[in-house]
C-alpha cells in the first residue's frame with residue numbers, strides 16, 4: 001500500500017532509575033498508551049532487559065508505544081517529562097532522611113545529565129527523602145520552580161483514601177483525601193478536607209478512629225518496608241507518579257497534592273513541601289492556600305521544619 005509518510009514526534013517520558021518504581025511506572029505509561037518511554041539505569045543490562053520484556057508484551061497489551069532501555073543520557077534527549085526514581089530505598093527501621101547522603105549524589109548527577117539533554121522537560125522527583133531531593137533537583141537544574149516537583153502527596157492521600165474505605169466498608173471511588181506537608185513521619189493528613197461523596201469524614205467517624213487512620217497513613221511507607229524486608233512500596237508509588245505524568249501530558253489539569261516550591265504560601269519560603277496545586281501542561285500552574293486551623297498550621301510548620309533541617313544537611317554536601 002502506497003503511503004505518504006508523515007514524520008511524527010511522539011510524546012516522550014524518560015524514567016531515570018529502572019528499579020521497582022521506575023520499571024513499574026514505565027509499564028503503566030506504555031500500557032496506558034500515554035507516551036514513549038526511555039528507561040535509564042546505571043546498571044547495564046537491567047533497563048535494556050526490562051524494555052525488551054515490556055516490548056514483547058506490546059501485542060498482548062495492545063499498545064503502540066515504544067520503550068528503550070539504556071545507560072546513556074543521550075537516548076533521553078528531547079523528553080517532555082523526566083521522572084527521577086534513581087536511588088536507594090530504605091531498609092526496615094531506617095528513616096527516609098537516612099538516605100540523604102547517598103541519594104543526594106545520585107539525584108544531583110541524574111538531574112544534571114537529564115536536563116542537559118531535555119532543557120524543556122518537566123521534572124518529577126520520586127527519590128527519597130522526597131522534599132529534599134526535589135529541592136536539590138530544582139537547584140541543580142536551574143529550571144523555573146513550576147517545572148520541578150515531587151511525588152508524595154498523591155501516594156499519601158491514596159493510602160488515607162483506602163484506609164478510610166476499608167474502615168467504612170465502602171469503595172474508595174467516592175472518597176477524596178488531602179495530605180499536606182513533607183513525605184515523612186510528620187506529614188499532615190487533613191480529615192476536615194477528606195470526604196465521602198462530599199461529606200467530611202469527621203461526620204462519619206469518631207475522633208479516635210480518624211486518629212488511628214491518620215497514624216496508619218503517616219506510617220504507610222514504613223508498614224510496607226517492614227513487610228517486604230528489602231525495598232519499599234512500588235505499585236502505588238508508580239500509580240501516583242503516573243497520575244502526575246498523565247495530568248501534565250493530557251493537560252487535564254487537576255488539583256493534586258504535590259511537593260511544590262513555596263515562596264511565602266502557608267507562611268513558608270524557599271522550600272519544597274506537599275501542598276495542593278493545580279497541575280497541567282505548564283507544570284505547577286498555581287498553589288492553593290487552604291484555610292487551616294491553628295492546629296493544622298502548627299503541624300504543617302513542624303513538618304516543614306523537619307524538611308528544612310535535612311535540606312540544610314543536604315546543601316552542605318553540595
Ligand SMILES: NC(=O)c1ccc[n+]([C@@H]2O[C@H](COP(=O)([O-])OP(=O)(O)OC[C@H]3O[C@@H](n4cnc5c(N)ncnc54)[C@H](O)[C@@H]3O)[C@@H](O)[C@H]2O)c1
Nearest residue numbers: 017018019020021041042086087088089126127128151237
Ligand atoms: N516519593 C515517594 O513517595 C516514593 C515512593 C516509593 C519509593 N520512593 C523512593 O524512590 C527510590 C527508588 O525506589 P525503588 O523501590 O525503585 O528502588 P530500587 O532499588 O528498586 O531502584 C532504584 C534504581 O536506581 C538505580 N540507580 C542507582 N543509582 C543510579 C544512578 N546514579 N543513575 C541511574 N540509576 C541509578 C539502581 O540501579 C536501581 O535500579 C528510593 O529512594 C525510594 O525510597 C519514593
Ligand SMILES: O=C(O)C[C@H](O)C(=O)O
Nearest residue numbers: 090128220221222232233
Ligand atoms: O517508605 C518508603 O521508604 C518508600 C516511600 O516513601 C513510601 O512511602 O512508600
